[in-house]
Amino acid sequence: MRQIDVKQITQTVKEAVMQANISLPPDIIQALQEASDKESSPSARRFLKIILENTELAVQENMALCQDTGMVVVDVELGQEVIIQGGYLNEAINLGIREGYQQGFFRKSVVNDPFQRINTGDNTPAIVHCNLAEGDKLRITVLPKGAGSENMGQLSMLKPAQGINGVKDFILKVVRDAGGNPCPPIIAGVGVGGNMEKAALLAKRALLRPVNIRNSRNDLARLEEEMLKAVNELGIGPQGMGGNTTALAVNIEVYPTHIASLPVAVNLGCHSTRRVSVEI
Amino acid sequence: MKLLRAPLQIEDIMELSMGDEVLVQGSIYAARDAAHKNMVQSLENGEGLPFDIEGQIIYYVGPCPAPPGKIIGSAGPTTSGRMDTYAHLLIAKGLKAMIGKGPRDQNVIEAMKKYGAVYLATVGGAGAYLARCIKDVETIAYPELGPESLLKMEVQDFPCVVAIDARGNDIYRLEKGAEVADD
Ligand code: SF4
Numbered sequence: 332m333r334q335i336d337v338k339q340i341t342q343t344v345k346e347a348v349m350q351a352n353i354s355l356p357p358d359i360i361q362a363l364q365e366a367s368d369k370e371s372s373p374s375a376r377r378f379l380k381i382i383l384e385n386t387e388l389a390v391q392e393n394m395a396l397c398q399d400t401g402m403v404v405v406d407v408e409l410g411q412e413v414i415i416q417g418g419y420l421n422e423a424i425n426l427g428i429r430e431g432y433q434q435g436f437f438r439k440s441v442v443n444d445p446f447q448r449i450n451t452g453d454n455t456p457a458i459v460h461c462n463l464a465e466g467d468k469l470r471i472t473v474l475p476k477g478a479g480s481e482n483m484g485q486l487s488m489l490k491p492a493q494g495i496n497g498v499k500d501f502i503l504k505v506v507r508d509a510g511g512n513p514c515p516p517i518i519a520g521v522g523v524g525g526n527m528e529k530a531a532l533l534a535k536r537a538l539l540r541p542v543n544i545r546n547s548r549n550d551l552a553r554l555e556e557e558m559l560k561a562v563n564e565l566g567i568g569p570q571g572m573g574g575n576t577t578a579l580a581v582n583i584e585v586y587p588t589h590i591a592s593l594p595v596a597v598n599l600g601c602h603s604t605r606r607v608s609v610e611i
Numbered sequence: 612m613k614l615l616r617a618p619l620q621i622e623d624i625m626e627l628s629m630g631d632e633v634l635v636q637g638s639i640y641a642a643r644d645a646a647h648k649n650m651v652q653s654l655e656n657g658e659g660l661p662f663d664i665e666g667q668i669i670y671y672v673g674p675c676p677a678p679p680g681k682i683i684g685s686a687g688p689t690t691s692g693r694m695d696t697y698a699h700l701l702i703a704k705g706l707k708a709m710i711g712k713g714p715r716d717q718n719v720i721e722a723m724k725k726y727g728a729v730y731l732a733t734v735g736g737a738g739a740y741l742a743r744c745i746k747d748v749e750t751i752a753y754p755e756l757g758p759e760s761l762l763k764m765e766v767q768d769f770p771c772v773v774a775i776d777a778r779g780n781d782i783y784r785l786e787k788g789a790e791v792a793d794d
Contacts, residue, residue, distance in 0.1 A: 374632065374772055378734050381770060385740040395685035398675045398738040436678040438685075438758055450757070479690050479712075479735065511783060512690055512713040514735035570712060570735055572772055572782050603736040 333467040334416050335611055337423035340471070343609050344427025347473045348403060349435045351605040352395045355386045358541035359518075359579065359604060366516055366576040375574030379516075382569070382602055397603045400437035401475035403428050403457040406539060412467035421459055424471075429453040440478070460532065472539055472608040480513035480601040486531055489593040498523055498595050499558065502581065505597040506562050511571015514601035518542055519562065519581045522596045524588040533584040534598035539606055542580035555581050569602075615771075618666030619707040621727045627773045629780035633731065635710065635769040639668040641762040643689050646753055647697040650761075654700055661752035661761055665705035671712075673758040675738070683748050683764075685738030688712040691730070695719050702728045710771055714783035724779045731771035732782070744769040 360383070367379035389396040405424050409415075415423075432439060432454040441455060442448040464470075485505045489497045502521055509517070522533025545552035558581040568574025579602070588594065613627065616637040627633070640662060642650070650660055671691050675684025691711030698709065699722035707728050712735035723730065733741065747765035754760050774782045 374630065377632065377770070378772075381734045381737050381740055385734070385737040388743060389685075389739040392681075392739055392743075394678060394681070394739045394742065395675050396739060397736045398673060398685040398687050399689070400675065400685075436676045436684050438673065438675040477736075510714060511732075511735075512692070514712070570732060571714070572732060572774065573785060601736055 332412050332414050334414050335469055336416050337418035339611060340423040341427040343471055343611055344424050344473065345431040347471065347607040347609050348428055348431035348475060351473050351475055351607040352400050352435055352437055353389050353393060355396055355603065356606060358543045360386055362542045362579040363602060366579065370574055370576050372568060372574035374572055375569045375576060378569040395437050396605065397477060398438055399440060399477035399479060401477045402441050404474040404476050404535065405457045405459045406472040407459060407461040408464040408470040409461055410464050410466040410468045413469050424457055424459055425455040428455050428457055469611040470608065472606060474539065474606045477601060480517065480599045483509035483513045484598040486596040489595055491593045493593060501595050502558055502597055503561060506577065507565055509599055510567055513599040515567055515569055515571060516576045516579045516602050518579055518600035518604050520598040520600060521581060521583040523583065523585045525586040525594060526592065527594055529586055530594035530596040533586055534596040537582035537584045538598060538600040538604060540582045546583055551583050551585065555583050617668045624707055624727045624729055624777050627729050627776055629773050629776045629782050631773040633771050633773060635668065635766055635771055637765065639670050639764050639766055641670045641672045641764055643671055643673045643759050644693055645756045645759040646761040647694050649753055651697045651700055664701060666707050668708040668710065669706060670710040683742050683745050686742040686745060687738035688733050688735055691715055702726050715775060720775060720779050720781065723775060723777055727777050729773055729777055730775040732774035733771045
């Protein structure tokens with residue numbers, strides 16, 4: 332068994348949220364650059380250039396990429412041979428967020444209750460998903476998720492007879508309904524299968540995969556490429572103002588499901604899909 | 612590239628067409644949900660607004676706190692649709708331009724046509740870039756609202772596109788195949 336002290340978890344989370352909010356992942360920057368080179372609408376090119384310049388300025392000025400520094404989703408893969416010492420995992424994570432948001436001068440965007448709506452003042456609690464894994468490592472991935480894109484996600488329990496075409500139609504519907512609100516160019520995270528909450532979790536996890544990596548299954552990789560093309564043909568464009576860059580990627584994850592079910596969830600990530608993954 | 616500077620006259624507004632690229636200069640007011648709610652409540656109670664709104668520009672933003680040595684933190688636009696229920700009253704009182712991101716509802720567009728106002732879209736998510744265009748910030752009302760308080764800002768070369776003009780041409784509806792009114 333390997334022991335990990337909660338202090339190390341807090342420090343890791345703190346550094347991860349600070350990095351995530353300031354420095355956009357290189358795969359997304361590269362995809363934005365390629366999109367800007369290919370974009371045919373002059374207005375859209377102007378906006379893409381500003382978005383790219385923003386990624387440089389944020390690092391230079393040590394300032395948040397976007398003022399919506401989000402509610403933090405934390406994905407934890409906890410090796411079975413790890414013993415957490417000195418406190419509780421969730422408390423350690425929340426403490427890391429509190430310190431990181433304070434030191435980073437990030438906006439605190441979390442309210443205590445959906446009805447009372449009092450700002451908690453420190454951007455906690457996080458939304459923590461914890462899975463057990465093999466081995467003695469602890470992997471923590473943070474995703475500060477803004478509401479502009481999160482609010483545009485949808486889930487549908489399709490009938491199995493609707494099949495793959497039903498899934499394709501649903502993806503296009505969600506992106507079309509969202510229009511310019513999720514700050515396109517977007518990343519569409521799609522979860523198919525499992526049950527209701529599993530599909531939603533798969534969709535969120537799909538957003539954690541870099542935009543230049545396709546699903547390892549050939550048929551799904553092809554589906555991702557086909558859907559990216561179809562989404563870009565919608566013409567929504569950067570910020571919904573028209574153009575041929577609506578999405579940078581469509582990432583699809585699947586899971587076994589019930590004979591009578593075909594759940595599909597689409598979770599949209601904005602161009603500021605800020606993720607950092609660290610292994611302890 | 613057109614330059615816009617408040618206070619705006621009706622002629623300035625009528626010169627703008629959907630799709631025009633503009634750079635906003637000078638004073639703008641920053642407000643989001645809670646400040647809008649307060650302003651509209653004041654008007655409904657028959658009280659005045661904390662500033663003279665005639666010809667002015669409101670930017671829908673709730674910035675990050677200012678890091679040491681900076682006047683403001685990251686300051687990109689928030690989703691304008693949440694301000695739709697408040698906008699028509701402010702437009703009726705003389706508001707001439709709104710800056711935000713995403714589409715507006717038909718009531719807002721009707722008010723823009725009736726009183727002469729434009730809706731400008733800026734780049735969502737470009738908070739660090741837009742913060743650099745903000746040269747001065749002053750809290751003028753509702754300090755208790757924190758990031759939602761009412762601010763007056765001085766901006767320079769603040770990049771926008773005319774998303775909806777005063778004739779009701781709407782860039783967000785265009786992709787869905789709407790006709791353009793060019794009267
Ligand atoms: S959708 Fe993303 S980029 Fe746009 S304002 Fe929200 S967090 Fe920022």
